[in-house]
Amino acid sequence: MEHGIVTFLTDYGIDGPALARAVEERGLDGLFLTEHTHIPTSRETPWPNGPDLPRHYSHTxxxxxxxxxxxxxxxxxxxxxxxxxxxxxNPIGLAKAVASVDHIAGGRVELGVGPGWNREEMANHGIDPRTRTARMLEHIAAMRAIWENDEAEFHGRFVDFDPIWSWPKPVRVPPVLIGGEGPTVLDRVLSHGDGWMPRRAGLDEIDALAARITELQTRAADAGRGHMLVTVFGVRPDAKELAAYADAGVDGVLFTLPAEGPDTVLPLLDEWAALVA
Known part of the structure; x- marks a missing residue:
């Protein structure tokens, strides 16, 4: 099982390249970033984790x-x-951005995706929140068409374009890991993804997670698909919990690094690297 980091990279926290070097130097396996294009100042949508939205959401x-x-x-x-x-x-622009990063990285990009929770943020992009999941899946399909074809075209409900040229192509088509834990998420993973990216499950919930992973891999095999990646984000650095995830069939876990400066985050990286060494 691989061990990586997920963080809100902010304008007041550790420098991104310095963080990436620190993660690699400590022998950890990956570095993943969150995304919010902006946070509306007036918001009715409740934050899922509490009454007050932390500062780092608007500084990424x-x-x-x-x-x-x-x-x-x-x-x-x-x-x-x-x-x-x-x-x-825009999926044409995002396909190029992801392919460009993968080109620079030599094929090391994985794209975790989700529909989001902030309805006002979506509305500022002209998106009806009621269509968010369907739109997300269509964007995945359109981006994959661009990555996989020299002359790509796509005709859908939300995305529509005639044949285009768009380079660079990624070194490898980036694995798309679909986030979520709802009752139909595995359907989306199997129809449009290469893996699943659920949030942390507590020790008392990992057996249920293991059953869903078994279902995912069985359904994938029945459909002629290969192994589906499972990466859990927001995991606690706890040896017993990590062992349970490995036994459950999880391929990778991501520890949440706070959006702080090097004096805070580098000691945490040292601690976590020692834990999983």
């Missing part, structure tokens, strides 16, 4: 610009998103 760097800088100073670690709100992007 663009993940793909940051990942490009990280790719230039690393050689080994996986670089990705956990998660990107791809429905808030």
């Amino acid at each position: 760097l663009d993940p793909f610009v940051a990942l490009g800088a990280m790719a230039a100073v690393t050689e080994r670690i996986t670089l990705g998103t956990a998660v990107s709100l791809i429905l808030q992007h």
Whole structure:
């Protein structure tokens, strides 16, 4: 099982390239970034984790610009998103951005995606929240068409374009890991993804997670698919919990690094690297 980091990379926290080098130097396996294009100042949508939205949500760097800088100073670690709100992007432009990062990184990009929770943020992009999941899936399909074809075209409900040329192509088509834990998420993973990216399950919930992973891999095999990646984000650095995830069939876990400066985050990286060594 691989061990990586997920963080809100901000304008007041550790520098992105410095963080990427620190993660690689400590022998950890990956660095994943969150995404919010902006946070509306007036918001009715409740934050799922409490009454007050933390400051770092409105201070995040663009993940793909940051990942490009990280790719230039690393050689080994996986670089990705956990998660990107791809429905808030033009899929032609985002396909080029992701392919460009993967080109710079030499094929080390994984794209975790989700529909998002902030309805006002979506509305500012002209998105009806009721269509967010369907739009996300269509954007995945359109981006994959661009990555996989020299002359790509796509005709859907939300995305429609005649044949186009768009280079660079990614070194490999980036694995798309679909976030969520709802009752139909495995359907989306199997129809449009290469893997699943659920949030942390407590020790008392890991047996249920293991059953869903078994279902996912069985259904994938029945459909003639290969192994589906399972990466859990927001995991606690606890040895017993990590062992349970490995036994459950999880391929990778992501520890949440606070959006702080090097004096805070580097000691945590040291601690976590020692835990999983």
